Amino acid sequence: xxxxxLVGASVPMSATAAQTCADISAQVDTELRDRFGTYxxxxxxxxxxxxxxSVELPDGRIAWIYSDTFLGEVDEDHGRxxxxxxxxxxxxxxxxxxITTFTGxxxxxxESLVKVPGGDEGQxxxxxxxxxxxxxxxxxxxxxxxxxxxxxxxxxxxxxGVATFDASTLExxxxxxxxxxxxxxxxxxxxxxxxxxTYVYGVEDLGLQxxxxxxxxxxxxxxxxxxxxxxxxxWSTDPAATKRILxxxxxxxxVSRYQGRYTLVTxxxxxxxxxxxxxxxxxxxxxxxxxxxxxxxxxxxxxxxFTYNAKAHPxxxxxxxxxxTYNVNSFDTNDLYVDVDNxxxxxxxxxxxxxxxxxxx
Numbered sequence: 001x002x003x004x005x006l007v008g009a010s011v012p013m014s015a016t017a018a019q020t021c022a023d024i025s026a027q028v029d030t031e032l033r034d035r036f037g038t039y040x041x042x043x044x045x046x047x048x049x050x051x052x053x054s055v056e057l058p059d060g061r062i063a064w065i066y067s068d069t070f071l072g073e074v075d076e077d078h079g080r081x082x083x084x085x086x087x088x089x090x091x092x093x094x095x096x097x098x099i100t101t102f103t104g105x106x107x108x109x110x111e112s113l114v115k116v117p118g119g120d121e122g123q124x125x126x127x128x129x130x131x132x133x134x135x136x137x138x139x140x141x142x143x144x145x146x147x148x149x150x151x152x153x154x155x156x157x158x159x160x161g162v163a164t165f166d167a168s169t170l171e172x173x174x175x176x177x178x179x180x181x182x183x184x185x186x187x188x189x190x191x192x193x194x195x196x197x198t199y200v201y202g203v204e205d206l207g208l209q210x211x212x213x214x215x216x217x218x219x220x221x222x223x224x225x226x227x228x229x230x231x232x233x234x235w236s237t238d239p240a241a242t243k244r245i246l247x248x249x250x251x252x253x254x255v256s257r258y259q260g261r262y263t264l265v266t267x268x269x270x271x272x273x274x275x276x277x278x279x280x281x282x283x284x285x286x287x288x289x290x291x292x293x294x295x296x297x298x299x300x301x302x303x304x305x306f307t308y309n310a311k312a313h314p315x316x317x318x319x320x321x322x323x324x325t326y327n328v329n330s331f332d333t334n335d336l337y338v339d340v341d342n343x344x345x346x347x348x349x350x351x352x353x354x355x356x357x358x359x360x361x
Contacts, residue, residue, distance in 0.1 A: 026296045029323060029347035036092075036347075039099045040340060041074045046092060046101040047084065048336075050308075050327040051252060052345040055131045056315045057093070057138065057167050064092040065140055067127035070336075070343060071103070071110055080337045087112040088125040091140075091170060102170045114163045114172060116144060123147045126161070129186020129252070132198060132222065137173065138165040139222045141186025141200070152333065157205065160185045162223045176223040181239040183213045188264075188311070190255045190285060191220065198222065199285050203251050204244065210251065210269050211244035214286060230286055245287040246280065255285065256314035258322060259352070264289050265312040265324060275301035277310040277324060277348075295324065295350045304332040305342060312350075322350045 040047045049066035057063055071085040089112045091102045105111030116124045129141030142161035148154045160178040165171060178185060185202035192199060197216040204211040214230040231241035246264070253266035262282045268274040277296040280289035298307040310326035317323050325345045330336060336343040 023353040024293070024295055024350065026324075026348050026350045029349045032323075032347040035094070035097060036099070036344070037341075039092075040344065041078070043099070043101075044073050045071060046090065046099075047072060047074055047080055047340050048344040049090060050329065050343070050345065051128055052325045052327065053128065053130045053252070053311070054313045054315065054325075055133060055138070058133060058136065059168065061096075062094045062315070063131065063138060063170075064094065065128045065131050066090045066092065069103075070340075071101075074340050077338075078340055080340055082337055084337070085110055088121065089113050089128045093170070114140075114142065114175065117175065124158070126163075128163075129184075130189040130200075130254075132189050132191060132220065133167055134220045134222070136167050138167040138170070139163070140165070141189070141222070142175070143184050143186055157182075157184055164223055174223065178222075178227070179239040181242065183239070183242060184251060185213075185215060187212070187249070187251060188253050188255045190257075190262075192285065196220075199255070200227075201253070201255060202242075203249060205251060209247060210249055212246040212249045212253075212264075212289075213242045214245055215239075215242065246289045250309050252309035252311055254311035254313070256312055256322075258312070258314065258317075259319075262289075263312070263322075265295065265310060265322065267308050267310040267326065268294075273301070273306050275299075275307060277326060277350075279312075279352075293352070295322075295352070296348055298326060298328075298346070300328050300346070304330045304335060306330070307346075320351055322352075324348045324350050 047070045049069040051067035053065035055063050069087050069090040093100045103110040104113045114126050124146045126142045129143050131140040140163045144158040145155045146158045148156050160180045162176045164173045183202040183204050187203045188201040190199040198220040200215045202213045215227050217225045219225045228235040229239050229242040231243045248270040250267035250269045255264050264280045268276040268278045275298045276294050279293050281291045282289045301307050307326050313323045330342050
């Protein structure tokens with residue numbers, strides 16, 4: 001079960017900056033919790049997943065983009081049967097409360113929605129990154145990993161790609177490889193209406209340290225248009241030129257325009273197995289992102305259970321509120337079968353009110 005943002009030990013430059021003076025209020029979004037909880041418990045299809053990116057499709061439906069996914073039934077004890085089907089990526093489409101799960105394979109023998117061409121799913125697979133809509137297509141960033149050992153944590157990053165779907169039917173149209181130079185591209189995507197570029201954030205994952213990087217694509221076609229990478233000398237078509245713009249992000253995060261500033265929401269990867277969801281602010285998509293502020297502390301984090309890869313969903317907010325999700329997992333895989341909630345996203349509505357320079361203790 002994917003959990004790429006497990007540890008972080010160093011304190012980045014931005015983390016030492018003064019916190020933003022703001023009143024923070026957060027509460028569980030019970031509507032989304034109950035909507036996906038009821039579907040997972042009763043549909044006999046999707047019972048939980050991680051990643052949980054989201055994007056609005058051209059017809060107004062919301063596509064929820066998942067990586068590792070459990071399929072099947074939920075038993076009377078609210079657990080998963082030990083023979084529950086497990087795949088590496090899927091999409092749920094929410095049509096005003098009516099949810100449909102899209103996978104590969106057949107209903108009787110489901111497979112990952114997107115598989116590495118010629119690969120063995122047990123040894124070589126795609127997890128999904130952030131997604132965007134380009135014309136009548138849904139484009140989802142692909143992050144390829146390969147198995148390196150016998151335990152669930154033995155894997156390494158192997159490359160990036162883009163999966164292009166028909167945005168109406170979710171039929172897979174193409175898989176295109178991308179240059180990476182070691183950066184896991186697709187951690188966050190921001191479509192900038194001011195300059196026409198689609199900005200793609202990635203993570204340089206060194207285990208105990210994680211650094212955000214930035215690329216952009218003119219025209220918005222992630223599969224075909226020329227990528228440019230932000231380096232010390234500015235923008236370049238050379239992926240090796242990319243520079244670090246922020247330390248301490250999780251492998252998945254979000255960047256959105258919120259309350260007049262670019263806002264990066266992430267799990268706090270400056271702490272080992274942190275329960276904190278934090279935000280940084282900037283006047284530019286290129287950073288610097290500063291003013292680290294704790295938005296929420298996840299109550300599930302305890303014992304073997306941990307939380308990770310928090311992100312905001314701007315298409316589901318109202319300008320005053322950020323809808324934030326995060327993932328739940330456990331180091332003891334038995335926990336994922338005993339209680340389905342130990343492997344389901346959480347949904348939190350966060351409101352921030354900046355206090356005119358007056359910090360509230």
